[in-house]
Amino acid sequence: MSAALDGVAAVGRGAIGACRTIGALALFGGAGLSHLLRPPFYGRMFLRAFVEFAYFSLPVVALTAIFSGMVIALQSFTGFARFNAESAIAGVVVLSVVRELGPVLAGLMVAGRVGAAMAAELGTMRVTDQIDALDTLSTNPMKYLVAPRLLAGVIALPLLVLVADTLGVLGGFIVSTVKLGFNPATYLINTVNFMTMTDVLSGLAKAAVFGFLIALMGCYHGYNSRGGAEGVGAATTSAVVVASILILAFDYVLTELFFAR
Amino acid sequence: MMSHALRAMNGAHPKIRIRGLRKSFGAKKVLDGVDLDVPAGSSMVVIGGSGSGKSVLIKCILGLIEADAGTIEIDGADVLRMDRRARDAVNARIGMLFQNSALFDSLPVWENVAFGLLAQRRTSRAEARARAGEVLAQVGLDASVGDLSPSELSGGMQKRVGLARAIAAQPEIMFFDEPTTGLDPIMGAVIDGLIVDCVKRLGSTAIAITHDMASARRIGDAAAMLYEGRIVWSGPAGALMESGNPVVDQFTHGRREGPIQMQLRR
Numbered sequence A: 001m002s003a004a005l006d007g008v009a010a011v012g013r014g015a016i017g018a019c020r021t022i023g024a025l026a027l028f029g030g031a032g033l034s035h036l037l038r039p040p041f042y043g044r045m046f047l048r049a050f051v052e053f054a055y056f057s058l059p060v061v062a063l064t065a066i067f068s069g070m071v072i073a074l075q076s077f078t079g080f081a082r083f084n085a086e087s088a089i090a091g092v093v094v095l096s097v098v099r100e101l102g103p104v105l106a107g108l109m110v111a112g113r114v115g116a117a118m119a120a121e122l123g124t125m126r127v128t129d130q131i132d133a134l135d136t137l138s139t140n141p142m143k144y145l146v147a148p149r150l151l152a153g154v155i156a157l158p159l160l161v162l163v164a165d166t167l168g169v170l171g172g173f174i175v176s177t178v179k180l181g182f183n184p185a186t187y188l189i190n191t192v193n194f195m196t197m198t199d200v201l202s203g204l205a206k207a208a209v210f211g212f213l214i215a216l217m218g219c220y221h222g223y224n225s226r227g228g229a230e231g232v233g234a235a236t237t238s239a240v241v242v243a244s245i246l247i248l249a250f251d252y253v254l255t256e257l258f259f260a261r
Numbered sequence B: 001m002m003s004h005a006l007r008a009m010n011g012a013h014p015k016i017r018i019r020g021l022r023k024s025f026g027a028k029k030v031l032d033g034v035d036l037d038v039p040a041g042s043s044m045v046v047i048g049g050s051g052s053g054k055s056v057l058i059k060c061i062l063g064l065i066e067a068d069a070g071t072i073e074i075d076g077a078d079v080l081r082m083d084r085r086a087r088d089a090v091n092a093r094i095g096m097l098f099q100n101s102a103l104f105d106s107l108p109v110w111e112n113v114a115f116g117l118l119a120q121r122r123t124s125r126a127e128a129r130a131r132a133g134e135v136l137a138q139v140g141l142d143a144s145v146g147d148l149s150p151s152e153l154s155g156g157m158q159k160r161v162g163l164a165r166a167i168a169a170q171p172e173i174m175f176f177d178e179p180t181t182g183l184d185p186i187m188g189a190v191i192d193g194l195i196v197d198c199v200k201r202l203g204s205t206a207i208a209i210t211h212d213m214a215s216a217r218r219i220g221d222a223a224a225m226l227y228e229g230r231i232v233w234s235g236p237a238g239a240l241m242e243s244g245n246p247v248v249d250q251f252t253h254g255r256r257e258g259p260i261q262m263q264l265r266r
Ligand SMILES: Nc1ncnc2c1ncn2[C@@H]1O[C@H](COP(=O)(O)OP(=O)(O)OP(=O)(O)O)[C@@H](O)[C@H]1O
Pocket: B025, B030, B048, B049, B050, B051, B052, B053, B054, B055, B056, B057, B099
C-alpha cells in the first residue's frame, strides 16, 4: 500500500519538477528575448556570439553535410536500383538533406560545440562571481550575456543550414556522378525539379528554432550553475543533452506542423 | 522605527542602516537578525569566522542575494522594497571588490577597469581607456598592464585591478570582501593603504570584510563582529583586541578555547 503510494508520490514529484523546469525555462527565454527590444544593446557581444556560432562551426557542419549527402546517394542507390528508379536519387538526396538532415545534423553538431561552450563560459562566470560583478557595474547580465547569444543562435543556425544544404547536395552529386556514373546535367535538373521553396524555407525555420534552443539551453544551464568546477561540468553536459533531445522533439513537431495535411 | 525627532537629535543619519536582516539557505540560517549602522564617510570593518555569512551580508545589500526579511536603508530609503530601476540607480553608486576579484576574463584589464564607465555610456572608449590608465596608476599598476588579460596577472595584481574596477566610477559606497586574503604581508599593507586613500579621497562610506586584525585596524574606523547570524559586538576598530567581549576576544586573539566552538563537520 505505502510502497504503491511512494511510487505515485515519486511520479508526482517528477511531474512537478518537470513543470517547474519548463516554467523557469520559459521565463528565462522570455526575459532574454524581451531584452532584445529595449536598449542598451550590446552589438559587440552579439558579434562575438555570432562568430562563435557561425564561423567556428562551419568546418564541422560542412564535413557532416558532405558525408551525409554522399551516404544517402549511396544508400538509396542500393535500394532503388532494384526498381530501376535511379532518377529518383537526386530527389531523395535533396529532399532529405534540405528538409531533415541539414537542420537536424547542423543543430546537433552545433549543440555539441557551441551549446557546450556557452554553458561552460557562463557557468564559469557564475561560480567566479563575474555575473554578480556585472550587476554591480550597471550592467544587466541577462541583457549583456543572454540576449545577444539568443539572437546569434536564431540568425546563425539558418545560415549554417544554407551551407549544409548546398554541401549535402554536392556530396550526393559527387557520389552519383563519379561513383554511380550518372549524367551530371540530368542529376542537377532532377535536383532542381524535385526541390520546392517550401522545403528550403521549412528547413531554415527549423534551424532558427534549433538555434534558439541551443543558445537557450547553453545560457540557462550556465547561468544557473552551482557548485564550482563540478557544477560547471554538469551544466555543460545538461546543456548539450537537453538541447539535442529538444532538437529531435521539435523536429518532429515542426515537421508535423509544416507537412502533415 | 526611529522617529524624525530622534533622528535629528542623533545628528547625521547613517548612510547604511540594516535592521533585522535574515537570510536562510534551506534549513540553514546564515543571517538571523543582523543590525548594523554605517555612518556616512566612515569605514566599517566586519569580522567573523569562515562561513559566518559575511559575504552573504554584502551580497544582500547589493541585491545579489534576496534577503528573507528585514530592512536595508541606504540614505534612508529601503533598498529591499525598491523597484528594479531605483535599485539599479542605488547600485550604480556602489563599488564592490569581490573576494576572488571576479575579473572578466574575456576582456583585457583596461576594459575591466573601465567597465562601469562604459556601461553607463557617458564616456567614449578612448576617454574610458585614458581613465582606466589613471586608475591603474592609483593602485600602483603600470598603464601597460591594461593590455594584458586578467589570467596573465598574479593574485595580488588581480586584487589591485579588482580594486581599480571598484573605484573607477568614484562610488559613494564601497564594499571590500577580504581585500588582502592570500597576499603577502607587504602587499596586504599596500592594498590597505590604497583602500584608505580611496575612501578618504572620495569621502566614501565603506564596508570591509577581513580576517586580518592588522588590516582591520588599518582600514576601519569602526568594527563589528558577525557570529551565529548576528552582530554580537561593535565598537571602534582600535578596540578590537581588548573588546571585553569573550567571542570577539577569542576570535581576534585566535584562541582555541572559548565560546566559539569550531564545527568541523557541518
Ligand atoms: N548561494 C548560496 N547557496 C547556498 N548556500 C550559500 C550560498 N551562499 C552562501 N551560502 C552559505 O552561507 C554560509 C555563509 O557564506 P559566506 O560566503 O557569507 O561566508 P563568509 O563569512 O564570507 O566566509 P569566508 O570568510 O570563508 O569568505 C556558508 O555556509 C555558505 O555555505
